[in-house]
Amino acid sequence: MPDNLLKGKLGIITGALDENSIAWKTALKAKEQGARFVLTNAPIAMRMGAINDLAKECDTIVIPADATSTEDIEKLYAEAKEYLGGNFDFILHSIGMSPNIRKGRSYGDLNYDWAMKSYDVSAVSFHKMMQVAEQKDVMNEWGSIVGLSYIAAQQVFPFYTDMADAKALLESIARGYGYRFGKLKKVRVNTISQSPTKTTAGTGIGGFDSFYNFADALSPLGNASAEACAEYIVTMFSDYTRLVTMQNLFHDGGYSFTGVSEEIMEKFKDL
Numbered sequence: 579m580p581d582n583l584l585k586g587k588l589g590i591i592t593g594a595l596d597e598n599s600i601a602w603k604t605a606l607k608a609k610e611q612g613a614r615f616v617l618t619n620a621p622i623a624m625r626m627g628a629i630n631d632l633a634k635e636c637d638t639i640v641i642p643a644d645a646t647s648t649e650d651i652e653k654l655y656a657e658a659k660e661y662l663g664g665n666f667d668f669i670l671h672s673i674g675m676s677p678n679i680r681k682g683r684s685y686g687d688l689n690y691d692w693a694m695k696s697y698d699v700s701a702v703s704f705h706k707m708m709q710v711a712e713q714k715d716v717m718n719e720w721g722s723i724v725g726l727s728y729i730a731a732q733q734v735f736p737f738y739t740d741m742a743d744a745k746a747l748l749e750s751i752a753r754g755y756g757y758r759f760g761k762l763k764k765v766r767v768n769t770i771s772q773s774p775t776k777t778t779a780g781t782g783i784g785g786f787d788s789f790y791n792f793a794d795a796l797s798p799l800g801n802a803s804a805e806a807c808a809e810y811i812v813t814m815f816s817d818y819t820r821l822v823t824m825q826n827l828f829h830d831g832g833y834s835f836t837g838v839s840e841e842i843m844e845k846f847k848d849l
């Protein structure tokens with residue numbers, strides 16, 4: 579295993595809700611690899627309290643911020659900069675939520691106010707975090723910004739409803755801002771398209787279990803775990819990936835490029 583990949587690097591990690599969260603695992607890995615960072619989540623998520631245990635473990639603080647509020651993001655950056663004593667080398671956007679999915683609305687029965695909320699929380703907040711970072715000039719040169727996506731941005735997964743559109747927007751924002759931040763400050767911006775993962779956001783999606791098992795049976799390497807995703811994120815924050823930008827990077831055990839597997843074919847034999 580590599581050692582100190584993120585030594586001396588400073589950053590922000592959003593989205594650690596509980597120990598299953600991809601962001602939670604990322605915080606532990608980043609700490610293990612020598613990074614210093616601040617944790618943040620929506621004020622409402624603080625009530626669960628678990629994030630304070632993570633902060634203790636990572637020897638850091640939690641700064642509440644609603645990622646849809648530019649004022650909250652400004653405050654987050656100012657306080658994090660003061661606490662860490664410098665600008666940031668990395669930002670993880672690990673945020674997703676759809677009221678339509680939560681309330682079981684189908685794609686043909688969307689509540690549009692809720693759909694706007696899904697896009698704002700899950701995609702536009704990525705733009706907001708980068709726009710405020712640019713305006714407040716809080717990124718170091720050769721910094722790295724990562725958002726988390728899902729393959730429903732490219733292929734249809736009927737139960738993913740408005741989150742599919744949110745993820746398509748998220749990936750588009752990574753390209754648009756990746757170009758801009760690359761020119762401005764040599765900062766790279768990418769999305770990682772992760773396998774279905776058993777987290778609060780993941781398991782909230784209708785039919786999650788069967789589709790988790792399907793993806794596992796299709797992928798030659800099996801589903802990628804949250805911990806493996808955390809390791810990939812850490813590599814994307816490290817100096818070994820400095821020229822990778824504006825990409826949507828599949829971290830899915832090979833799912834995205836597999837048409838069918840023997841395991842799936844076996845299940846359809848003699849139907």
Ligand code: NAI
Pocket residue numbers: 592593594595596598599600601619620623643644645646671672673674675699726727728771772773774775776777778779780781
């Ligand atoms: P999670 O439920 O642990 O994390 C989602 C986080 O978003 C929570 O910490 C929640 O408090 C935060 N959040 C919601 N609204 C917010 C707001 N207004 N401001 C700030 N934070 C807010 O679940 P998970 O799976 O770790 O999700 C992280 C990211 O990974 C999300 O973007 C999700 O869509 C993505 N992803 C998840 C997959 C899965 O199957 N679990 C697959 C592919 C991508």
